[in-house]
Amino acid sequence: GALVYQYPRRTICKSGTSMRMECQAVGFQATSVAWYRQSPQKTFELIALSTVNSAIKYEQNFTQEKFPISHPNLSFSSMTVLNAYLEDRGLYLCGARRAPNSDYTFGSGTRLLVI
């Protein structure tokens, strides 16, 4: 079956520091990887979508300078939260799909706490 492993599961970082999270697709080739953030009491906000052979597309309010993403092959993606502050806390989820209109499979999320 299709699985997505995401790590770390939770992390605490000091305000102003950076942290990196990783996402591994197992059992399928992830042609698209989407990174989402779920802030406290909010629904999922799309940060960026990375599709093979296309530039990574960031949503409004999110930038590459703040959330650089790497998608070097069809099984791995990583995202860094640079200079994390209180407003960056929340649950970060990566979702991967093998083809347009196929189902997304999500990782278990990385919960970020900023102190």
Place this chain on the structure above:
Amino acid sequence: GQQVQQSPASLVLQEGENAELQCNFSSTATQLQWFYQSPGGSLVSLLSNPSGTKHTGRLTSTTVTKERRSSLHISSSQTTDSGTYLCAIDRGAGNKLTFGIGTRVLVRP
């Protein structure tokens, strides 16, 4: 406005009761997925149902594409069904999922 609206916002059930969750969306959807988010945060895909009716276990989803709505029926609820149920659509342009805010379900023993 919000592209994916879910109702009710929350629901309390007695174990064994049935429940129906609603999802309305404001634009054409080429794909629609129902997800379950556990209290710990993990997201699990329950059903993919862009149109028609689909069943899996105690779950039934019915999507009426023309009316831009989908429902998720939970039958014979169990305490382990407690969590948040999310509806998400893919409008086909940009290849991304847009989520609703979810319905929080609590099933009491």
